[in-house]
Amino acid sequence: MKETPFHPRTSELLDSYDWNEWSGWLAANSYELDHSHEYLAIRTSCGVFDTSPLYKYIIHGPDALKLMNRVVTQDVSKYGVGKSMYTPWCDDNGKIIDDGIVARVDEQFFRMTAAEPTLFWLEDNATNLNVTIEDITEAYGIMAMQGPYSRDILNRLTKTDAQGLNYFGLMDIKIAGIPITLSRTGYTGDLGYELWVKADKAVALWDAVFEAGEDYRIRPFGDYALDIARIEAGLLLIDADFHSSKKVMYEHEKTTPLELGLGWTVKLKKDYFVGQKALIEDKKNGLKWKTIGLEIDLKSLEAIYAKYNMPLYLPYQSWTEAVPVYSHGKQIGKATSGTWSPMLKKYIAIARIKPKYASIGNQVEMEVTINAERHNARAKVVKTPFFNPSRKTN
Amino acid sequence: MEINGDKLVDQKIKAKKDVVIIGGGVNGLVAAAYLAKAGRKVILLEKKGRLGGIAVTEEFFPGYKFSSLADGAGYLSPTVASDLKLSQHGLEIVPVDPIVYSLQPDGRNLMISGDVSATSKEISKFSEADAKAYPRFLDLLGKLSTLAESMLYLTPPDLPEFGFKDGIDLLPLLKPVWKVGRKDIMQVVRILPMPVSDILNEWFESDEVKGAISASALINNSFGPQEAGSGYNFLYNWAGSNNGHFRSSGNVLGGMGALSNALANAAKSLGVEIKLNTFVEKIVFDNYVASGVETNNGDHYSAKTIVSSANMNTTFINLLDPYYLDQMFIKHLKNIKYRGTTARIHFVLRELPSFRGVNGNAHKLLSGHIQISPTMTYLQKAYDPIKYGRYSANPYLDIFIPTISDPSMSSDESHLMSVTVKFMPYHLREGDWKSLRDDLAKLVINKIGEYAPGFEKLIKHQKVITPLDLEQDYDLPEGNYVHGEMSLAQFMWMRPIPGHAQYRSPVKNLYLCGAATHPGGGITGINGKNAAREILKD
Numbered sequence: 001m002k003e004t005p006f007h008p009r010t011s012e013l014l015d016s017y018d019w020n021e022w023s024g025w026l027a028a029n030s031y032e033l034d035h036s037h038e039y040l041a042i043r044t045s046c047g048v049f050d051t052s053p054l055y056k057y058i059i060h061g062p063d064a065l066k067l068m069n070r071v072v073t074q075d076v077s078k079y080g081v082g083k084s085m086y087t088p089w090c091d092d093n094g095k096i097i098d099d100g101i102v103a104r105v106d107e108q109f110f111r112m113t114a115a116e117p118t119l120f121w122l123e124d125n126a127t128n129l130n131v132t133i134e135d136i137t138e139a140y141g142i143m144a145m146q147g148p149y150s151r152d153i154l155n156r157l158t159k160t161d162a163q164g165l166n167y168f169g170l171m172d173i174k175i176a177g178i179p180i181t182l183s184r185t186g187y188t189g190d191l192g193y194e195l196w197v198k199a200d201k202a203v204a205l206w207d208a209v210f211e212a213g214e215d216y217r218i219r220p221f222g223d224y225a226l227d228i229a230r231i232e233a234g235l236l237l238i239d240a241d242f243h244s245s246k247k248v249m250y251e252h253e254k255t256t257p258l259e260l261g262l263g264w265t266v267k268l269k270k271d272y273f274v275g276q277k278a279l280i281e282d283k284k285n286g287l288k289w290k291t292i293g294l295e296i297d298l299k300s301l302e303a304i305y306a307k308y309n310m311p312l313y314l315p316y317q318s319w320t321e322a323v324p325v326y327s328h329g330k331q332i333g334k335a336t337s338g339t340w341s342p343m344l345k346k347y348i349a350i351a352r353i354k355p356k357y358a359s360i361g362n363q364v365e366m367e368v369t370i371n372a373e374r375h376n377a378r379a380k381v382v383k384t385p386f387f388n389p390s391r392k393t394n
Numbered sequence: 395m396e397i398n399g400d401k402l403v404d405q406k407i408k409a410k411k412d413v414v415i416i417g418g419g420v421n422g423l424v425a426a427a428y429l430a431k432a433g434r435k436v437i438l439l440e441k442k443g444r445l446g447g448i449a450v451t452e453e454f455f456p457g458y459k460f461s462s463l464a465d466g467a468g469y470l471s472p473t474v475a476s477d478l479k480l481s482q483h484g485l486e487i488v489p490v491d492p493i494v495y496s497l498q499p500d501g502r503n504l505m506i507s508g509d510v511s512a513t514s515k516e517i518s519k520f521s522e523a524d525a526k527a528y529p530r531f532l533d534l535l536g537k538l539s540t541l542a543e544s545m546l547y548l549t550p551p552d553l554p555e556f557g558f559k560d561g562i563d564l565l566p567l568l569k570p571v572w573k574v575g576r577k578d579i580m581q582v583v584r585i586l587p588m589p590v591s592d593i594l595n596e597w598f599e600s601d602e603v604k605g606a607i608s609a610s611a612l613i614n615n616s617f618g619p620q621e622a623g624s625g626y627n628f629l630y631n632w633a634g635s636n637n638g639h640f641r642s643s644g645n646v647l648g649g650m651g652a653l654s655n656a657l658a659n660a661a662k663s664l665g666v667e668i669k670l671n672t673f674v675e676k677i678v679f680d681n682y683v684a685s686g687v688e689t690n691n692g693d694h695y696s697a698k699t700i701v702s703s704a705n706m707n708t709t710f711i712n713l714l715d716p717y718y719l720d721q722m723f724i725k726h727l728k729n730i731k732y733r734g735t736t737a738r739i740h741f742v743l744r745e746l747p748s749f750r751g752v753n754g755n756a757h758k759l760l761s762g763h764i765q766i767s768p769t770m771t772y773l774q775k776a777y778d779p780i781k782y783g784r785y786s787a788n789p790y791l792d793i794f795i796p797t798i799s800d801p802s803m804s805s806d807e808s809h810l811m812s813v814t815v816k817f818m819p820y821h822l823r824e825g826d827w828k829s830l831r832d833d834l835a836k837l838v839i840n841k842i843g844e845y846a847p848g849f850e851k852l853i854k855h856q857k858v859i860t861p862l863d864l865e866q867d868y869d870l871p872e873g874n875y876v877h878g879e880m881s882l883a884q885f886m887w888m889r890p891i892p893g894h895a896q897y898r899s900p901v902k903n904l905y906l907c908g909a910a911t912h913p914g915g916g917i918t919g920i921n922g923k924n925a926a927r928e929i930l931k932d
Contacts, residue, residue: 124724127717128715128717272718274720
């Protein structure tokens with residue numbers, strides 16, 4: 001297993017010894033035995049997450065914009081230098097392959113992150129294009145600073161004011177003399193930043209950030225806390241809420257960005273992108289699925305547990321194994337990830353259901369299994385993000 | 395410019411036709427002729443100053459005309475020839491016999507002719523058993539090849555989307571299948587994926603006999619006799635052969651260019667307009683619908699139907715903008731295996747070479763294909779180096795002396811000799827074909843010299859065509875003659891690429907008719923015929 005550039009620090013702090021494998025890298029599940037402090041750091045102070053295992057690419061050259069626009073569903077030409085965007089990308093049939101962040105570092109220079117290896121996909125799409133594609137995954141570390149005080153901590157570190165950096169903006173700064181590319185992005189739905197650093201300077205950056213954040217009780221967080229935060233934020237996770245069309249065997253396992261509620265990222269009117277034709281057709285014919293939020297009715301759930309003389313059980317750790325969703329006993333879709341939201345004090349889930357049941361406020365049921373016996377708990381369709389603080393974008 | 399207030403959008407619109415054909419190779423001409431015959435208004439645009447693609451006669455040295463790339467037109471479809479009345483339009487193919495004259499280092503050469511009992515007698519010099527097996531071999535394989543022949547004229551089914559229409563397309567197979575019988579069909583199924591060596595080993599014991607017979611399976615390909623797919627090519631050549639034997643024979647009077655001229659004449663007589671020196675630079679298309687072509691001087695030809703006889707790379711990467719094509723299509727396009735392994739050398743000779751074992755009667759013995767393929771083992775060893783990116787030091791040579799059956803190719807007493815050289819891989823691990831040109835010539839001259847002492851002294855002129863030249867001068871990707879290797883993974887419904895084997899492209903109104911399509915290469919004209927049939931259906 002590979003060790004990220006921050007490993008000398010993350011491994012020191014990992015009291016739980018609870019590692020998982022992320023794209024071949026060691027990644028922390030939670031630093032303490034319980035993840036709740038880490039979650040609270042994200043929502044009340046500042047948590048630090050090691051995002052280094054993401055696949056990272058740079059794409060540059062005269063046709064770089066053209067390539068990006070062919071590959072992703074967003075209209076990249078609408079984003080100027082110093083802007084980044086969230087975007088999915090699809091196969092020819094409009095089925096989602098992966099999603100990530102594309103950043104326009106310069107007119108003809110882009111940076112891209114992906115959950116899955118994407119080099120060949122980029123190269124295959126670059127036929128006849130004058131463009132250079134490089135995999136820089138191992139050359140850089142990424143540190144995500146997420147939480148309401150992340151900006152204050154950054155301001156302690158850099159004379160260049162991060163205050164002015166807009167949501168999804170991008171700037172080059174120096175922290176403790178280390179060149180950093182700072183972007184106002186993250187996967188928690190909170191105020192937050194991501195810091196790209198050359199691998200050999202990663203530890204020095206970590207030390208500087210933790211020193212500056214000490215007064216704020218800055219702490220590292222792992223996957224468990226992250227997953228709760230991202231569900232609250234209504235952000236989708238690959239291999240949970242959707243699967244890469246390149247990795248699955250069967251058609252029914254594939255889905256489109258439109259069905260995933262990512263229509264806002266799909267610019268059907270732009271010149272061309274892979275999957276455009278199919279998605280235009282899909283939209284015309286009406287979507288088969290819609291992705292929505294569910295709020296599970298706690299009284300209903302409590303009543304089910306009561307049948308077993310059990311107290312109400314809530315998922316303090318998120319789950320990502322799909323469960324059926326019903327309407328009046330008839331299955332209408334599935335919930336793909338869910339969690340107890342400590343901030344909202346609600347049991348929430350992300351679900352993909354038939355469009356006619358997807359209107360806000362609609363009552364449905366979600367399957368709950370107790371002692372291998374199946375029950376349906378009441379739930380209602382709600383808007384996502386479940387949790388959306390104004391500080392995220394302000 | 396405005397006329398009656400209407401803007402004349404494009405002053406350079408040259409023509410509005412039903413059909414624009416890109417490329418005047420054999421299949422382009424055939425498709426043009428068939429479409430014109432069906433009443434379509436057809437214009438054919440050829441970038442060079444001559445027609446024919448690889449079926450071309452060139453005067454490399456003043457007074458000496460050569461079939462630059464291929465010899466004879468023995469695989470030309472008889473149906474195409476008669477449908478288009480090619481003999482009326484000047485095509486003359488003179489039969490040549492022997493079919494194969496296989497040289498042996500000791501001069502014990504093996505002649506395979508149309509006369510089966512004479513051939514058996516020849517074979518008995520090497521093996522009595524093989525001599526007895528030969529007529530039975532011809533009988534069974536000949537029968538199987540008739541089935542293969544009927545497959546050549548099919549539109550391959552659209553797999554895996556096989557539908558009713560595909561079933562109809564396969565109906566013409568019923569009769570030949572019935573005729574061949576269930577038992578022998580199993581033989582076809584068994585033979586197709588076999589290496590030709592395995593097929594021949596079941597019939598013959600003599601390595602020399604097998605060398606003479608198996609060589610033709612290798613001509614258009616990058617594999618040796620022990621490789622899978624060589625059996626399929628063996629049968630394919632048999633199926634298309636004009637003499638009922640495993641290898642075709644015949645010589646086009648005037649060289650291969652005469653075939654192209656006859657096709658052009660036929661096409662013109664049916665109303666096809668042919669424009670030479672017209673370089674199509676792009677196929678105009680929008681939203682997966684093609685509407686015309688543009689030439690490099692800005693002329694625009696609009697048409698309801700665009701047919702490309704060019705290779706797949708030219709059509710989809712150079713003429714179309716691949717930016718707007720499906721990713722999977724591009725992936726398949728890039729997966730096409732070309733891997734040319736052929737070079738050609740032409741000689742002007744003071745007189746006929748004295749091949750060892752040819753004592754008198756040289757005009758007869760040397761009139762057909764002369765092979766330096768002494769054994770099947772030799773052929774396999776000739777192939778082996780290309781696996782490692784090296785060229786063959788002991789190549790298989792396929793020699794043709796056109797001046798024996800057609801003295802008009804030479805303006806004086808000199809004889810001409812054309813040699814197809816295998817295996818000379820386009821992709822070399824070391825060195826490049828620009829600098830290896832002389833080495834190649836020397837190697838071939840020495841090899842022929844081993845069989846014809848004093849050969850080098852006869853040479854007046856020589857012209858070397860390397861695999862790189864084939865790509866650069868004749869538009870053959872990686873020097874592959876047939877726009878994509880004739881391998882098992884690239885035949886029938888997988889040719890040129892899976893899902894697009896029905897002569898239609900992913901761009902509406904754009905069709906394919908070149909050697910990249912089913913049934914493949916060999917200057918058969920069948921691709922053009924089949925493509926025209928599909929175009930007329932739509």
